[in-house]
Amino acid sequence: MNRPSEENSVRQEFAYDAAGSIATNVADGFTMVAVGDLIVTRPLTKGQDQGFGVLVKILRNADVTFGNMETNIFDVRTFKGSPQAEYGGAYHVSLPELGPDLKAMGFNLVSYANNHAFDWGLEGMRETSRVLDENGIVHAGVGENLAQAGAPRFLETTRGRVALVSFATSFTPMSRACDPAGGAPGRPGLNSLRLKRSTVIPAEMLKGLRRVRSALPDSIPNRDDLDAVVLAGVTYRSGAKAGYSYQPDPRDVRAILRNVRQGKQFGDFCIATNHGHEPGNWSQEPPDYEQSFAHRLIDAGADAYIGHGPHRLRGIEIYKRRPIFYSLGNFIMDDLRTPVGADMFDAYGRDPRSHTDAEVTVSEMSEGYRTDPGFSDPVFYDSIVTVSRFEKNQLTEIRLYPIDLGHSKRFANRGVPRLAPAPQANVILERLKAMSKPFGTHIAIEDDTGIIELPPSSS
Template sequence: MERHSDEEPGEKAGHYDTVGSLATNVADGFTIVAVGDLIVTRPLTKAQGPGFGAIVKILREADVTFGNMETNIFDIRSFKGSPQAEYGGAYHVSLPELGPDLKKMGFNALSRANNHSFDWGVEGMRETSRALDQSGIVHAGVGENLAQAGAARFLETARGRVALLSCASTFTPMSRACDPAGEAPGRPGLNSLRLARTILVPPEVLENLRKVRNSLPGYRGRHEEAKRIVLAGMTYETADKASYKYEANSKDVAGICRNVRQGKQFADFCLVTNHGHEPGNWSQEPANHEQSFARELIDAGADAYIGHGPHQLRGIEVYKSRPIFYSLGNFIMDDLRTPVGADMFAGYQKDPMKDTDAELTAAEMAGGYETDAGFSDPVFYESVVAACQFEHNQLAEVRLYPIELGHSKRLANRGVPRLASGPQAQGILERLQQLSKPFGTHVAIENDTGVINLRH
């Protein structure tokens, strides 16, 4: 395989680097195809819908084909675990045949850290790991302790060795992994990026909240900042308009950056992925912390950053000749979810003795709470497949293939992607153009395909 110079500043030519350079070191033509969330309950390649085969062809042609695995894989008839009281908003489960089918589609790298990693507890995590291992798919983001969950996993390709790291800023609190401490053992879980959230409100709203806080029983007056209060465990600050502000946990960021650096030291290319819904599925813009976080990971050695979680497209940035995808939306939303835990029935005021699993899923899709609009908007059923090509260890081109998931179809036929065309493809790509403009990224549209051309 062709190698390129990877001397660090200050290194002498011919000096043996005992640590390993953080430079990209892949052969020309190296390609990554990346998609967003895989919410899939069954094998799809045997009875693929119209247009699905064209997408599979794109997936199979890449050196690395990545997606976010947002489900568990096991056979309920022999499963020894149980649905957890704390779950990611829905109980995601897939048939055991899914592992080989994902491999057949072309997937060889999957992220595992997300809010559904532990819908079915540690047993579900372990069963899913076994299924993916048996199918020869590299996966990262969960493990028996934090060290395992945060570690890079490696994929061997013809054009270079790839390190994969996965973390999540949106997760159920009890699913966070930890390391041993003294005699206390470590805890199985996912690789977390904890965020401290502050709600920003106009000054007059803050004063009203202060009055509410001061009137509550048990409150003891204390010195505090004039433009900041804490009410019922939530921090509020003044701002010109209402919004959210996030601050990433410095210890988590340092640990993730260290693992990125180590992963790159043992690989030619490092792919880092984060699952985050912040500030909410309603937002087409990333949360305030994410750009600096993504750039810090690239500074630490990452060659690409892929975000997912909000179930819709967000913008694309190119930083130091490396791609940052703030969200690739949904790739598969084939959510024929069954079985479903009793807690979810209760959460949507449904009765498992009267209502079916499909009817419960339909209620979730429609939105069950005042702050939850569900997934009724067509925007959640439109996305892209992103194909990145590298030449001379630089990102040369990103091709963006618009896809649609059949928003208007019945539940049993909805959620399987096919290439979009005509006005729909144009609409998807124009939206991505606008979302990417704030990051200085130009997306051209050529024959129903988006193109980011970085060749000079």
């Protein structure tokens, strides 16, 4: 008598769809609202902006409403931690009132693995997690060790149990979590996907760099690599087009795929989400590794892949009838942070004895993060709210609502979203349409709204 293999026995415990992924298992009418970065420093629902109130109605009218939590939450007057020497480009912080306000907006699921999660150290991360927990906002991506940071977290809804696996490719070096090993304890931090970057240049340029390397006193004799040159710690490779190439760490890939699989096995719907700025905020195209990795995540059980980080929109792909959002840009960029930290005064040549926090923030937004352009370009203030609807466990429609974050407004009123007026909405959707076309995605535009429709599946 033949006994089924262990692998087949395991597979029999889960339902698989026609594409070979663990099947979605939500009630008809399940909707997911997904937006990008939440850079918010004050409660907004009690304000007088009626345009924002219209968006809140969209956020509340969904089973799961997701955003990337890129702000720490605590009262700086009683806070026991301190701003860190390593920070994500700015010290993001908001008052504790933000917790109930995010809940009032409709958010019930947020990612927290990003380059700002440890701006205020371990104490800031723990306090933010506490506030989110107190307000019933499920979050993932950080923890007391890597196992906790990488683990799926679950949101219970009336139409299904939603798992979230959050990771980041852009993070400060000291914020990466690790597990215990030998006699050493684990390290609190975030769930990371480490990337090895190579700079791609034409072959003739590579020859020149090889000569430079050979002339340096620390070059290794008789060591020649025809495909790559390592110079001053930077790897250069030859290619037809200059740019950057990324290789994900296989250990991190394995762990993330496992956690996505586990999230789907214990849930009905699984979201995988990544915070990454690669190749830079200047790029409207995702890095070269991301498409294949997003596909692998969906193959492992993810029902949606949501990218954020570069603060600008990138294209949308539908893979195996599941949405891939390569970047949803900003949803709120209400960046009235105070205090900004002494290191930021130094970074932008300001003196805390004569300059204000706001003047430092304006300098940072106009000059940019390190070598990336700042936020003076209106493109960073154009974004969308996505509403994905599922019927019979299949994605049937995605609605895209263009939003305007008020680039032309004065500093104190900038960054709060509202539905974009018709001319601007059309510009946003046409740009998104062009960026999504290489992925085979067709976006129709009706009444200033983008629509991606999928025909009923025969499976």
